[in-house]
Amino acid sequence: MWSRPHLLGIEGLDASEVGYLLDRAASFLGPMPKTDALHGRVIVNLFFESSTRTRTSFEIAGKKLGADVINVSPSTSSVSKGETLLDTIRNVEAMHADILVLRHASSGAPQFLAKHARSSIVNAGDGTHEHPTQALLDVLTMRKRLGDLKGCIVAICGDILHSRVARSNALLLGLLGANVRLTGPRTMLPREAARLGPTVTIMPTLSDAVEGADVVMMLRIQNERFSGAALPTTREYTKTFGLNTAMLGRAKPNALVMHPGPINRGVEITSAIADGGQSVILDQVAAGVAVRMAVLEAVGRTRGAA
Amino acid sequence: MIDALVFRRVRAIDPHAGLDAVVDVVVERGRITRVGRDAAHNVPESDRVRVFNGEGLWLLPGLIDLHAHVREPGYESKEDVTSALRAAAAGGFVDICAMPNTQPINDSKTITEFLVAKARAAGGTRLHPIGAITVGQEGERLTEMADLRDAGAVGLSDDGRCVTSSAVMRSALEYASMFDLPIIQHAEDHALTEGAQMHEGWVSTKLGLRGWPRVAEDVIVARDLMLAEYTNARYHLAHASTEGSVRLLHEAKSRGIRATAEVTPHHLLLTHENVLGYETACKVNPPLREAHDVDALRKALADGTIDCIATDHAPHGLLDKDCEFDRASPGMIGLEICLPLMMGLVNDGAFSLSRLIDSLTRAPARIVGLPPPEIRETAEANLILYDPQAEWTIEAAALRSKGKNTPFLGRAVRGRVLATIVTGRVIFEAEEQHAGSR
Numbered sequence: 001m002w003s004r005p006h007l008l009g010i011e012g013l014d015a016s017e018v019g020y021l022l023d024r025a026a027s028f029l030g031p032m033p034k035t036d037a038l039h040g041r042v043i044v045n046l047f048f049e050s051s052t053r054t055r056t057s058f059e060i061a062g063k064k065l066g067a068d069v070i071n072v073s074p075s076t077s078s079v080s081k082g083e084t085l086l087d088t089i090r091n092v093e094a095m096h097a098d099i100l101v102l103r104h105a106s107s108g109a110p111q112f113l114a115k116h117a118r119s120s121i122v123n124a125g126d127g128t129h130e131h132p133t134q135a136l137l138d139v140l141t142m143r144k145r146l147g148d149l150k151g152c153i154v155a156i157c158g159d160i161l162h163s164r165v166a167r168s169n170a171l172l173l174g175l176l177g178a179n180v181r182l183t184g185p186r187t188m189l190p191r192e193a194a195r196l197g198p199t200v201t202i203m204p205t206l207s208d209a210v211e212g213a214d215v216v217m218m219l220r221i222q223n224e225r226f227s228g229a230a231l232p233t234t235r236e237y238t239k240t241f242g243l244n245t246a247m248l249g250r251a252k253p254n255a256l257v258m259h260p261g262p263i264n265r266g267v268e269i270t271s272a273i274a275d276g277g278q279s280v281i282l283d284q285v286a287a288g289v290a291v292r293m294a295v296l297e298a299v300g301r302t303r304g305a306a
Numbered sequence: 307m308i309d310a311l312v313f314r315r316v317r318a319i320d321p322h323a324g325l326d327a328v329v330d331v332v333v334e335r336g337r338i339t340r341v342g343r344d345a346a347h348n349v350p351e352s353d354r355v356r357v358f359n360g361e362g363l364w365l366l367p368g369l370i371d372l373h374a375h376v377r378e379p380g381y382e383s384k385e386d387v388t389s390a391l392r393a394a395a396a397g398g399f400v401d402i403c404a405m406p407n408t409q410p411i412n413d414s415k416t417i418t419e420f421l422v423a424k425a426r427a428a429g430g431t432r433l434h435p436i437g438a439i440t441v442g443q444e445g446e447r448l449t450e451m452a453d454l455r456d457a458g459a460v461g462l463s464d465d466g467r468c469v470t471s472s473a474v475m476r477s478a479l480e481y482a483s484m485f486d487l488p489i490i491q492h493a494e495d496h497a498l499t500e501g502a503q504m505h506e507g508w509v510s511t512k513l514g515l516r517g518w519p520r521v522a523e524d525v526i527v528a529r530d531l532m533l534a535e536y537t538n539a540r541y542h543l544a545h546a547s548t549e550g551s552v553r554l555l556h557e558a559k560s561r562g563i564r565a566t567a568e569v570t571p572h573h574l575l576l577t578h579e580n581v582l583g584y585e586t587a588c589k590v591n592p593p594l595r596e597a598h599d600v601d602a603l604r605k606a607l608a609d610g611t612i613d614c615i616a617t618d619h620a621p622h623g624l625l626d627k628d629c630e631f632d633r634a635s636p637g638m639i640g641l642e643i644c645l646p647l648m649m650g651l652v653n654d655g656a657f658s659l660s661r662l663i664d665s666l667t668r669a670p671a672r673i674v675g676l677p678p679p680e681i682r683e684t685a686e687a688n689l690i691l692y693d694p695q696a697e698w699t700i701e702a703a704a705l706r707s708k709g710k711n712t713p714f715l716g717r718a719v720r721g722r723v724l725a726t727i728v729t730g731r732v733i734f735e736a737e738e739q740h741a742g743s744r
Contacts, residue, residue, distance in 0.1 A: 011512075085630060107503075107514035107628035108584035127632070129514030167514060190511035191519075 135168035158219030170197030316360025321660035368400030379408025621709020
């Protein structure tokens with residue numbers, strides 16, 4: 001069951017809470033009529049970083065649950081006038097927002113706000129820390145195809161250092177008993193990366209990580225990583241950590257290929273694989289709406305009568 | 307008007323003087339005139355004589371802090387000379403050194419003179435400015451060090467910024483040595499710490515915060531020690547935080563290089579795990595490290611590899627800490643809580659009481675060339691009366707510093723400064739003089 005006012009991260013959740021959200025989300029998969037579970041509730045999508053997929057997904061999820069959903073982005077907010085994050089949130093709360101969906105560049109911003117907020121905070125990605133709904137939708141996608149994930153091998157490849165997706169997945173997959181292999185250029189692996197989750201193993205090369213895997217999850221490599229000293233060129237990155245057909249052949253037959261998007265086609269993944277039969281990238285997007293419905297409903301229900 | 311102070315049957319402790327005994331101590335006209343059993347028996351009762359019943363209490367040499375941020379000029383909302391000196395007096399400090407990263411930066415005689423004058427007017431704890439090494443702390447051109455010294459500066463530092471250029475550092479060491487001023491380095495290779503929020507380790511990995519690796523300190527310390535050796539100049543390492551720094555210092559000292567170092571109470575007590583939960587009170591520069599660093603620092607303080615304890619008192623306003631972690635200002639206050647926190651480590655056996663006293667009195671005095679506070683006849687009376695048994699809880703409301711930013715709020719501590727005496731004047735007295743077990 002679920003009794004938390006916020007969803008700040010995967011960290012701290014237990015198996016029964018995760019199980020509840022995933023089961024509930026599974027029931028929302030596929031075309032769904034609108035419900036009135038959150039009728040009269042106000043959800044504010046506060047996205048301090050740009051995002052199309054996640055914001056749209058939360059917006060659709062909120063609307064499907066009958067809530068009123070408002071989007072606020074920094075260009076239209078008073079943040080550009082120097083208002084603090086806390087003041088921005090207090091102003092939004094003064095307008096009787098029930099749930100704040102927060103995307104913010106500062107790691108820990110949702111934890112900070114939760115100490116002060118009267119509304120429910122849902123973390124839609126904080127800095128390089130967590131992205132809990134992404135991990136939930138990834139796992140929902142995996143469970144639909146693979147069933148129980150206990151003992152499954154999930155390879156997560158790329159810029160682990162800056163990836164909130166990797167962090168949340170390492171925690172969530174560990175909670176569900178899946179084995180997580182992390183790999184990427186050494187300059188993109190954080191110190192003591194093996195401590196990111198209870199079942200994490202660090203792999204030196206992409207082929208080591210992919211070998212025998214049930215799932216291969218490729219992370220987006222940001223172009224800005226090639227401007228400093230951390231990585232030489234996209235060409236070399238593709239050569240060493242890009243997923244191509246031959247490399248995918250090392251995974252289990254019919255292994256799932258995942259990517260949180262947006263994809264750099266031809267860099268971390270070839271188009272043939274992204275669009276191929278093993279790719280579940282668009283299933284992930286579809287699962288996103290279901291997961292966000294489950295999360296919004298769960299935290300919304302902890303708030304008493306509208 | 308008080309002419310004399312009398313401490314009756316107090317345990318007077320001054321390791322350098324080989325003193326640790328229950329005695330009477332008499333202070334007249336600013337100096338200690340008598341120390342000994344029943345030394346006060348013939349002091350006449352008078353309203354011009356202040357008598358402290360010292361039973362169960364300790365009398366210690368007054369403390370010296372090499373590293374405090376008084377924030378004035380420029381950031382008076384965080385702290386000013388008056389509030390910092392009040393906090394210092396309450397913490398048992400008779401001398402504090404003020405770091406130059408104010409606004410404007412103390413890189414000139416004018417600011418140094420301003421600080422000296424302001425502190426004299428405030429009375430109480432004495433303030434000794436530390437001038438910048440480079441103009442504007444920009445790491446390029448040397449400041450007018452002769453001028454700074456003449457105005458009252460006792461050392462030079464670009465604290466908050468590291469002197470990264472080896473050429474500038476070499477010049478600074480050579481030039482400052484003409485005036486016997488120590489160069490106090492904030493050792494941080496900024497290229498390795500760009501955007502850093504905390505120690506680089508498993509906690510930064512977990513929290514997704516940019517890491518400040520140990521090696522960013524170690525590479526600067528290693529280079530600086532080589533430069534200190536080459537120039538035969540005095541080098542002082544501010545707020546040592548790593549096991550590597552300790553190792554390098556140990557090696558350098560064993561070969562006679564003129565290097566000294568300080569460590570803060572928080573680096574002796576806390577680790578990066580205290581940051582978990584995005585605790586901005588624990589954001590500090592250099593960052594809180596790991597348990598083996600803490601162990602190494604404690605041992606180094608115990609064996610003298612690290613010479614002294616300095617607070618790095620860094621007051622901030624509430625909003626500077628009540629925000630996202632990466633927007634929070636680094637630093638924590640220390641003046642008022644240093645002694646009881648460090649006494650806790652003595653009680654835990656990390657180092658001896660005599661080493662603690664030395665590290666807060668004689669050792670820092672030697673580094674910046676101040677007369678060391680001591681308990682012996684004819685010495686200037688710079689003392690603290692301390693209740694080793696008093697139990698109290700660190701609370702924001704009771705702190706005299708404008709900054710309340712410390713992770714030790716709510717911590718129960720034992721030991722309390724009851725009075726601070728500078729040149730025979732009582733500059734601080736705890737409200738509950740009767741506190742403790744007597």
